[in-house]
Amino acid sequence: MDITNCQHPNHDSQRIKYVCVDPQCSIPKKIGCADCFLDDHITHIRKTTTQFKDFVNESILQINAIEFQQATNSPQKDLTKEIDGELDNCIECIKLKFNTIKGDLKGQIDNDIIKMQDNCAQFQQNMNNELQPFRTTIKNDLHILNQNEINSLVKFYQEAPKIQKHYNKAVEQIQEEKQKIKQKKQKYLTKMRSIMQILLKDFNELMTTKNVQYDDYCDYETPQKQVMSPNKMINLVETARSSRRFPMSQIQKKQFLSAVTKKLE
Ligand SMILES: [Zn+2]
Numbered sequence: 001m002d003i004t005n006c007q008h009p010n011h012d013s014q015r016i017k018y019v020c021v022d023p024q025c026s027i028p029k030k031i032g033c034a035d036c037f038l039d040d041h042i043t044h045i046r047k048t049t050t051q052f053k054d055f056v057n058e059s060i061l062q063i064n065a066i067e068f069q070q071a072t073n074s075p076q077k078d079l080t081k082e083i084d085g086e087l088d089n090c091i092e093c094i095k096l097k098f099n100t101i102k103g104d105l106k107g108q109i110d111n112d113i114i115k116m117q118d119n120c121a122q123f124q125q126n127m128n129n130e131l132q133p134f135r136t137t138i139k140n141d142l143h144i145l146n147q148n149e150i151n152s153l154v155k156f157y158q159e160a161p162k163i164q165k166h167y168n169k170a171v172e173q174i175q176e177e178k179q180k181i182k183q184k185k186q187k188y189l190t191k192m193r194s195i196m197q198i199l200l201k202d203f204n205e206l207m208t209t210k211n212v213q214y215d216d217y218c219d220y221e222t223p224q225k226q227v228m229s230p231n232k233m234i235n236l237v238e239t240a241r242s243s244r245r246f247p248m249s250q251i252q253k254k255q256f257l258s259a260v261t262k263k264l265e
């Protein structure tokens with residue numbers, strides 16, 4: 001006996017070929033040969049056994065491919081990524097602004113320092129130029145020097161205290177310049193600090209404002225509740241369950257509703 005062939009005494013052992021998929025069909029025997037379908041399923045929607053098996057297998061694969069984990073994870077992931085991006089942008093902007101301010105202030109200080117160093121070098125060179133001839137001539141015995149050299153040395157002897165005073169004054173002048181640069185630096189630091197304090201104060205005020213702390217939260221919460229109310233969710237689950245002929249009992253329904261409500265609060 002071949003089970004792939006029809007067992008009906010009048011159907012000539014024809015091949016079992018069709019499955020009835022008609023939603024209106026009330027015949028208990030859904031599978032049969034061509035004659036079975038002529039007898040019982042004449043106007044019904046039918047599929048060949050191969051088509052039927054292919055469709056069922058394909059449906060199992062497609063339904064199985066639905067990923068719940070991904071559906072719940074991805075908005076969270078996107079949100080974190082977006083917030084991180086915004087924060088990075090914001091920090092980058094603030095950093096850039098402060099670096100510009102820092103660059104400006106530092107540039108002015110650097111200029112002053114360069115000017116002061118130039119002055120220093122200039123004084124040093126003047127002094128060297130002035131002393132150099134006397135350094136050379138004073139090494140010799142005085143009686144071998146010519147008239148001019150002796151006269152120059154005598155002049156130097158007479159003016160030495162004045163020359164010394166002149167260069168001491170130059171050093172004082174440079175010290176004063178240095179002090180001024182120090183004060184300028186301090187002023188810039190204070191300026192920078194006060195800018196930061198103003199920024200932080202504004203920032204703190206902004207963060208404690210109800211607009212930022214609560215309004216956004218409410219805006220987010222209200223549509224969320226409208227989209228997926230507890231009753232809507234229970235209907236969704238109920239539909240899925242009833243199609244599998246396992247409806248929820250009254251107690252299960254109650255428990256589910258309270259669990260879902262709790263989660264949405
Ligand atoms: Zn048959």
Ligand SMILES: [Zn+2]
Nearest residue numbers: 020025041044
């Ligand atoms: Zn039928």
